[in-house]
Amino acid sequence: MKAAVWHGVKDVRVEDVALKPAKSDEVVVRVAYAGICGSDLHEYLEGPVFIPVDAPDTLTGGQAPLTMGHEFSGVIEKVGADVTKFKVGDHVSINPTVTKGISPDNLDVYDGYSFIGLSTDGGFTSFVNVPEENLYHLPEDFSLKLAATIEPTAVAVQAVKEGDLRFGEKVVIFGAGPIGVLVAAAAKTAGATKIVAVDLSEVRLKKAVEMGATDVINPSQVSDTIAAINEIIPGGADVSFEVAGVQPTFEQAIDATRPRGNVVIVSIFAKPISFDPMQLMNAGVKLTTTIAYSKETFQQTVDLVSSGQIDVKPVITDTIELDNIVNDGFEALTRDKSQAKILIDLNQA
Numbered sequence: 001m002k003a004a005v006w007h008g009v010k011d012v013r014v015e016d017v018a019l020k021p022a023k024s025d026e027v028v029v030r031v032a033y034a035g036i037c038g039s040d041l042h043e044y045l046e047g048p049v050f051i052p053v054d055a056p057d058t059l060t061g062g063q064a065p066l067t068m069g070h071e072f073s074g075v076i077e078k079v080g081a082d083v084t085k086f087k088v089g090d091h092v093s094i095n096p097t098v099t100k101g102i103s104p105d106n107l108d109v110y111d112g113y114s115f116i117g118l119s120t121d122g123g124f125t126s127f128v129n130v131p132e133e134n135l136y137h138l139p140e141d142f143s144l145k146l147a148a149t150i151e152p153t154a155v156a157v158q159a160v161k162e163g164d165l166r167f168g169e170k171v172v173i174f175g176a177g178p179i180g181v182l183v184a185a186a187a188k189t190a191g192a193t194k195i196v197a198v199d200l201s202e203v204r205l206k207k208a209v210e211m212g213a214t215d216v217i218n219p220s221q222v223s224d225t226i227a228a229i230n231e232i233i234p235g236g237a238d239v240s241f242e243v244a245g246v247q248p249t250f251e252q253a254i255d256a257t258r259p260r261g262n263v264v265i266v267s268i269f270a271k272p273i274s275f276d277p278m279q280l281m282n283a284g285v286k287l288t289t290t291i292a293y294s295k296e297t298f299q300q301t302v303d304l305v306s307s308g309q310i311d312v313k314p315v316i317t318d319t320i321e322l323d324n325i326v327n328d329g330f331e332a333l334t335r336d337k338s339q340a341k342i343l344i345d346l347n348q349a
Contacts, residue, residue: 062120072123
């Protein structure tokens with residue numbers, strides 16, 4: 001079967017691979033659709049970030065070269081002898097996070113984690129082995145194409161929960177890429193009354209509005225971004241989300257937040273930034289971070305997306321074939337800001 005295999009920086013090859021034998025607690029998933037994540041793009045442009053190169057991953061045993069893809073949906077093709085909760089033909093969403101499983105669910109990921117599709121073979125192929133504990137049932141009448149967006153939406157839902165967003169509060173989102181606009185959608189569902197998106201791209205700001213933002217600010221078109229935010233939200237946001245991953249937006253997220261409000265760092269920073277604790281202390285702002293999601297949050301996201309309470313359709317901007325994943329996928333995301341979530345259709349792969 002064909003698969004998109006990571007070999008190194010800007011070296012992702014579509015090549016023939018063999019499916020490894022499934023373990024007794026695993027199922028074989030026939031992949032329907034898989035999304036290209038910002039993490040995948042980081043691996044393509046500047047990896048390895050998460051991909052194990054020098055030694056096998058301690059949790060998954062995987063090592064480069066490996067098949068990428070951790071945002072995917074599909075149908076169960078085969079079940080292992082010890083699988084009890086799923087059967088052949090079930091439609092499933094995959095939580096790709098692999099943890100040690102020794103802490104409570106909401107803390108588990110912080111004991112150490114890896115990802116299917118980043119530290120072991122993933123969903124940029126026709127068939128993939130997935131442990132039963134990483135599977136979530138989907139309604140059979142729900143679109144498997146939309147289901148491929150559940151994983152990044154779970155990141156956004158967890159971010160909103162980490163920000164302790166309350167019904168009727170106001171938020172600012174710095175960065176209107178795929179996760180940023182999904183945070184807007186999740187904040188809208190959570191009851192935010194003002195959702196301000198900040199980005200330099202007009203195309204991305206339009207997408208943010210489509211996904212739930214009530215107001216937008218392009219810093220290149222205003223003299224003072226924070227003043228522009230305060231005009232919309234006097235006194236500052238209850239919660240600010242940093243989803244751009246650069247020094248200026250990190251600082252602005254603090255300045256845009258009301259005293260005792262929350263700043264949530266959602267982005268992956270490509271390089272270290274400087275941090276003055278006094279800026280945070282003088283503002284009376286609380287800072288927190290999030291990566292991935294709890295199992296509870298993933299199930300909640302499955303329910304929110306499959307019921308239509310979070311509308312994920314607008315985030316999908318293109319659907320491509322596996323053979324074209326480099327040029328029409330990774331390279332397109334690098335050069336074209338109008339692209340948000342690009343899906344690979346694996347039904348015919």
